[in-house]
Structures are given as structure tokens and as C-alpha cells.
Amino acid sequence: MDGPPVLELRNVEAAYGAIRALHGLSLSLGPGEVVALLGPNGAGKTTTLRVISGLLRPVRGQVLYRGREISGRPPALIARMGIIQCPEGRQVFKNLTVRENLILGGYRLGDPDRERRNLERVLTLFPMLKERLRQPAGLLSGGQQQMLAIARALMADPEILLLDEPSLGLAPRVVEEVFEALAQLKAQGLTMLIVEQNAEKALELADRAYVLEAGRMVLADTASRLRENPDLIRIYLGR
Amino acid sequence: MHAAGSLEFWIQQLINALGLGSQYALMAVGLAMVFAVMRLINFAHGTVMMASAYIGLLLLQAGMPFPLVALGAIAGAAALGVLMERIAYRPVRGASDVALLLNSFAVAVLLENLAIMLFSPRSRPFPMPALLTRVFHPGGNLFLPSIHLWAFGGALLALSGLALFVTRTRLGLAMRAAAENPVAAQLLGIEIGKVTVLAFAIGSAMAGLAVLFWTAHVGTINPGMGFEPVLKAFVACVIGGFGTIQGAVLGGYLLGALEIVLQGLLPSGIVGYRDAMVYGILILILLVRPGGILGYLEAERV
Numbered sequence: 340m341d342g343p344p345v346l347e348l349r350n351v352e353a354a355y356g357a358i359r360a361l362h363g364l365s366l367s368l369g370p371g372e373v374v375a376l377l378g379p380n381g382a383g384k385t386t387t388l389r390v391i392s393g394l395l396r397p398v399r400g401q402v403l404y405r406g407r408e409i410s411g412r413p414p415a416l417i418a419r420m421g422i423i424q425c426p427e428g429r430q431v432f433k434n435l436t437v438r439e440n441l442i443l444g445g446y447r448l449g450d451p452d453r454e455r456r457n458l459e460r461v462l463t464l465f466p467m468l469k470e471r472l473r474q475p476a477g478l479l480s481g482g483q484q485q486m487l488a489i490a491r492a493l494m495a496d497p498e499i500l501l502l503d504e505p506s507l508g509l510a511p512r513v514v515e516e517v518f519e520a521l522a523q524l525k526a527q528g529l530t531m532l533i534v535e536q537n538a539e540k541a542l543e544l545a546d547r548a549y550v551l552e553a554g555r556m557v558l559a560d561t562a563s564r565l566r567e568n569p570d571l572i573r574i575y576l577g578r
Numbered sequence: 579m580h581a582a583g584s585l586e587f588w589i590q591q592l593i594n595a596l597g598l599g600s601q602y603a604l605m606a607v608g609l610a611m612v613f614a615v616m617r618l619i620n621f622a623h624g625t626v627m628m629a630s631a632y633i634g635l636l637l638l639q640a641g642m643p644f645p646l647v648a649l650g651a652i653a654g655a656a657a658l659g660v661l662m663e664r665i666a667y668r669p670v671r672g673a674s675d676v677a678l679l680l681n682s683f684a685v686a687v688l689l690e691n692l693a694i695m696l697f698s699p700r701s702r703p704f705p706m707p708a709l710l711t712r713v714f715h716p717g718g719n720l721f722l723p724s725i726h727l728w729a730f731g732g733a734l735l736a737l738s739g740l741a742l743f744v745t746r747t748r749l750g751l752a753m754r755a756a757a758e759n760p761v762a763a764q765l766l767g768i769e770i771g772k773v774t775v776l777a778f779a780i781g782s783a784m785a786g787l788a789v790l791f792w793t794a795h796v797g798t799i800n801p802g803m804g805f806e807p808v809l810k811a812f813v814a815c816v817i818g819g820f821g822t823i824q825g826a827v828l829g830g831y832l833l834g835a836l837e838i839v840l841q842g843l844l845p846s847g848i849v850g851y852r853d854a855m856v857y858g859i860l861i862l863i864l865l866v867r868p869g870g871i872l873g874y875l876e877a878e879r880v
Contacts, residue, residue, distance in 0.1 A: 418764065419767040444766060
């Protein structure tokens with residue numbers, strides 16, 4: 340990690356009603372870093388992203404963006420700062436056209452010039468969206484919707500991209516395509532925090548990874564070392 | 579009267595249906611927009627129309643020329659819609675749908691009683707300029723009330739403007755996005771509160787426009803006048819498919835056509851049951867298409 344972290348969680352505790360989901364989680368994300376958040380279902384990975392995006396207010400602890408406390412801020416404000424989440428299950432606006440979805444991605448910028456530039460860029464990254472700009476997003480296949488969801492997030496020129504399960508429910512060939520695109524984004528220097536079930540793919544892409552279990556951090560290391568770590572295989576992959 | 583079934587009869591029905599349907603469509607759009615962004619059936623929508631009519635009357639009595647009266651009534655409706663959202667709905671955002679619904683009844687009762695206190699419960703004449711009350715005779719036994727022309731032209735302009743707004747502007751797109759998936763919309767920086775206020779302002783302005791035509795028809799206004807329009811708007815939304823602008827417009831024109839045709843075709847002995855029949859047909863539509871006519875989109879998505 341070079342330089343001070345862009346994003347930092349300090350002892351974050353979060354709960355859904357009486358049910359604790361995070362028990363004092365701390366993690367950090369450096370500029371240009373790609374960090375994977377791994378762990379079984381219910382480990383608190385999605386909850387962590389919800390806390391960062393402001394969708395869930397932490398019970399205790401802090402979320403710092405470039406050293407400034409952001410926990411408790413409304414989600415729209417956090418997004419406007421440049422922390423853009425591409426939520427689980429794609430969640431494209433199905434009644435809107437592909438183009439309308441993309442335009443809304445640039446909502447926080449409100450700058451037609453940047454909008455045009457970004458549109459060109461994401462269409463280069465996902466060329467298949469180009470022929471479908473006028474189609475309602477609901478008519479796209481699952482894989483296409485995932486690419487649209489990522490493209491939409493990129494339209495915002497994110498400072499940090501939070502990705503929740505980008506490979507969920509996709510055919511292996513499509514997973515390859517998605518991760519190739521993510522690798523390109525990494526090469527361009529984009530800071531990313533990725534929640535992923537597919538640990539192998541995530542560790543191929545990431546610089547570092549955290550492994551969560553039942554709301555606690557159980558492992559934190561570089562991706563290359565974790566790829567070889569038998570503990571990870573036992574805890575996480577279960578084989 | 580025309581012989582039922584003659585071409586002239588049907589042309590007359592078409593004229594009347596377009597005139598009435600335009601009013602219903604304008605009324606229904608506001609209800610649909612508010613429902614889309616906050617899942618609230620805003621029963622106070624009719625009271626906004628009532629209040630807007632009184633604002634118009636006050637401006638008229640103050641000696642304002644009619645175009646300014648009309649603009650004032652529309653702007654007043656929009657302002658009232660925004661105020662209502664701020665005072666009655668925003669503080670309870672996130673509460674259950676039932677709580678919101680009860681709040682909307684409370685707002686309606688409150689405003690209606692306020693109007694009774696201020697203006698007495700009696701009906702008051704609302705003198706309309708000749709431009710709105712004239713009736714043309716384009717030939718044969720046809721009647722073309724100018725109010726139908728105004729209503730149709732007004733609805734065409736206002737609804738086209740709305741269509742452009744929600745498909746061509748950043749804010750309009752944001753409103754549709756927030757209606758479909760508020761969480762995903764917020765994650766892009768769209769503020770739900772801002773979009774909600776906008777829906778109230780635009781929807782109430784449309785209602786303010788509609789009530790001008792409604793009042794020109796009836797000739798008088800009274801504090802309880804909002805009930806029937808909000809009921810019509812509600813039925814229009816249900817017929818067309820709740821929560822979409824297209825559904826509200828389609829439902830408004832269908833409801834208008836249904837009422838006019840039943841009015842024209844029913845023998846005079848049972849024409850008093852027209853509304854009962856309209857609601858009977860509404861139930862039939864819902865049995866076949868529970869989501870309303872355009873509701874299939876919703877059904878497919880789930």
C-alpha cells in the first residue's frame with residue numbers, strides 16, 4: 340500500500356435489529372489498490388459494503404474516506420463523494436434503456452462533457468452494450484446486466500469502486516469476460532474493493548484480501564500469499 | 579340528442595370522452611407519480627385541487643386577469659404539494675405504508691375543514707371567462723364545448739412536456755430510477771427526498787391545471803369538491819396500472835370514455851347507476867388483469 344489509505348474502517352460494529360453482523364471490523368484500502376473481501380455466506384461481506392455506502396449506519400466504529408469520517412452520512416452524499424457501489428444482483432433499472440442507465444451512472448458529475456467521454460470509455464470496455472443502447476435494460480441477459488451495472492458505476496468516475504459479487508449467477512465464460520474487464524480497470528489505476536464468492540478469480544485480480552467469518556476478520560494478507568495459504572482453503576473454500 | 583348509434587352520435591361521444599378523459603388523465607398523473615416514488619396513495623391529492631380552486635377564486639376576486647388566475651392556481655397547487663410533502667410526509671418517511679396512507683387522510687380532512695372555516699361550506703360560483711364556456715356548433719347537431727378543446731390541448735401540452743422531462747432530462751431519469759429501485763438510485767448519488775418533492779410539485783401542478791377545467795364544467799366550487807376527482811384519479815390509475823405515468827394517462831382516457839359512453843347509451847331510467855356500472859367494469863378489469871392494463875410489465879418483473 341503506497342500513501343495513506345483512501346478508505347479505512349476502524350472497529351466497525353453493525354447490526355440488523357438485534358442481530359450483530361459485524362463485530363469490530365477494521366480494514367483499509369490504499370490508492371489504486373484492489374482488495375478482495377472473501378468469506379462464506381453470512382460472514383458480513385455485503386454488510387461491510389452497505390456500511391461503507393451509508394445504507395447501514397454502524398452501531399460503533401468509524402468509516403473514514405481520505406481521513407474524513409463519513410459513517411452516518413446519507414448514501415446519496417457518499418456516492419457523490421465518489422464512493423460508488425455496484426450492488427449485488429446487478430440491480431440495473433430494468434424499465435430504463437441501457438443508455439438511460441448509463442447516463443444516470445454519471446449523475447453525480449452533472450457534466451455533459453465528462454459524460455460523453457465516460458460513455459465512450461465504457462462502451463470500449465463493454466462493446467456489446469453499444470448495439471443495445473436503446474433496449475430496456477430488463478431485456479438483457481444476466482451477464483449483460485452485470486456488465487451494464489459495472490459500466491453504470493464507471494460512468495460516475497469512481498474514486499473507489501465497491502463491487503458486490505460481480506460473478507454471482509453468471510456462466511463461467513461470462514465470469515471470464517467480467518474479470519478481464521476488471522483487470523483492465525485495475526491496470527488503469529482504479530481503486531476497488533471486491534466482495535466475491537469466487538475466491539480463485541478474486542485472488543487472481545486482487546493485491547490483498549481480507550477473509551471474514553461470522554462478522555470477524557480471520558485472515559488478512561497479500562493475494563499472492565493467500566493463494567498458497569492452506570488455512571484459506573480450509574476455512575473459505577471448505578475442501 | 580342524436581340517434582344512438584349514428585355516426586354523429588359517436589363523434590359527439592368521442593369529443594366528450596376526450597374532454598373528460600383529459601381531465602382525468604391530468605388528475606391521475608400526480609397520484610401515479612407520488613405512488614411511484616413513495617408507495618403512497620395520496621388521498622390529499624383531491625384537497626390540493628380544492629385548495630387550488632379557491633386560490634384561483636381569490637385571485638379572480640382580486641381582479642386579476644384570467645391567464646394570471648390560471649397560472650396562480652397551478653403554481654399554488656404545486657406549492658401546496660411541496661408543502662404537504664415537507665410537513666406531512668417527510669417526517670414519517672420510512673414508516674409503514676398504512677401510516678403514510680392515514681397521514682394523507684389526515685391532511686385531506688385538515689385542509690377541507692380549514693377551507694370550511696375560511697370560506698364556509700357553501701358552494702360558491704366560479705365565474706369563468708367566455709373563452710372557456712363557449713360552445714361551438716361545428717355542424718349537424720354536434721356540440722363542441724370550448725372547455726373540451728382547452729382540456730384536450732392543455733393535457734396534450736402538459737403530458738408531452740412531462741414525457742420529455744422523464745425521458746430527456748437528468749432529473750426526470752433520476753425520478754424514474756428512484757421509482758424503480760430507490761437503493762440503486764441512491765448508490766449513484768440520487769437523493770430520494772429531492773425526487774419526491776419534484777413528484778409532488780409536478781403532480782400537484784397537473785392537478786391544478788385539471789381542476790380549472792373541472793371547475794369550468796361544474797361552475798361552482800366548495801370545500802368538499804376534491805373527493806370526486808381523487809376518486810376518479812384513483813380509479814384511472816387502477817385501470818391503467820398503478821404507479822406508471824403511461825398507466826395513469828391510459829386509465830384516465832379509458833375512464834372518461836367509459837363514463838361518456840354509458841351516459842350516452844344507458845336508458846334514462848338507469849343512467850343514475852352509471853358510476854356503479856363503471857366500478858363493476860373496473861372490478862372485471864381487475865379480475866382479468868390484477869395489475870391494471872399496463873400492469874403486465876410489473877408482473878413480468880417480479
